[in-house]
Amino acid sequence: MANTNSTRYTFLFAVIVCVVSGVLLSAVSEGLRKQRELNEELEVKRNILKAVALKEPIPPKMKGEDILHVYESKIEELVIDAQGYVVEGRTPGQLTAKDGNLYPLYIYKEDGLVMAYAFPVFGQGLWSVLYGYLAVEADATTIRGITFYKHGETPGLGGEIEKEWFQNNFKGKKIYSLQEHRATPIIVVRGKAANFFKGEALEHHVDGITAATLTGNGVTGLLDRWIRVYDVYLSRLRKI
């Protein structure tokens, strides 16, 4: 065997290792891309359906195609602009990074009746970007549901944002203050919200996660941002 400590051999070996693992990883990534994207699309739709809290929730084991079918029959996709007006002829699926001032909006209808409006929310948590959907009732004020489906927070700490108990906290909270007549962010507090707030204020605060205050602050921040963006559209729907 050649001298494995010579500079030439070392370089050669390094190049071979890089090329082999590079080719292997690219091949795996490229070969599985279609399947991966399909999964991601399904995951997004599943989460929109979860956020709007369907009258008949989809069972956990439901097949992918059935979920798409439910999605198509219940959800109407729209695109709105920064002034809150519907942009005709565009769908959320076509939006690219260039459409910075266009926002996707999903409307859940049951027998032609609007049940909920849902929109994507995302922003920095502690370690990662959190992705989710927020849905409000037809009154455009009360939160119907929220999901976080993608994040890189510490499991058991910040990672708790993907759990039912945390997401259920948001149900029934208000994104609009009747006293101040303006959109209000939902604030994730340290500890139990009910210990600090009463009456109307409690409608804008939710319980935090123990040992994950910074992830909670991230959630507060991203909700604030996206509630403001969509409030332009939602405010026209309110009958007050």
Added chain:
Amino acid sequence: MAEALLSNKNKKILKDGVWDTNPITYQVLGICSALAVTTQLKTALVMSFGLTFVTAMSNVVISLIRNYIPSQIRIIVQLTVVSALVITIDQLLRAYMFDVSKQLSVFVGLIITNCIVMGRLEAFAMGNPPWKSFLDGLGNGLGYSAVLVIIGIIREIFGSGTLLGYHVIPASFYANGYVNNGMMVLAPGAFFLLGVIVWVQRAISGYSES
């Protein structure tokens, strides 16, 4: 003559990793992840499975090419093999077992940087044939898993009152003033438990630091 696949010597390699030279209690490796992922049993199990698989497989790969690796860049080569392996598995899971991948993806970074993987590559796979290296990786993975599972069970029961997400502490306890132990959810809780486990394991196995 070829040695039997599970000769006494080979069994000892497997057993050493699990008990006598347990990566956590004896070698004191992989402590960081043992603290990070053990707030719940489920994440501890997922991490255990991932690490056992990666340690065993990367041991085999490195052992196969051990005589060709230039010693000056061996650590980088080991790291490349481990990363390539972990990313390939992650991609496969993302495509075919999406639900599992959502659980596992967070741990990928932790597995790549886990000292146990590198430690076994350096200490064993660089100098031993593939089958023995596989057993060594498997044994160490299982030894690590055993400790993680024990800590995970204790932390989840006392920290959250659940096990694998199911409530195990009756509601009547809470009604009578029982509260979950908040420290169990935090890293210090794991530190104390880990200390006790190391102590108990070393007392039984008779190991003492000289």
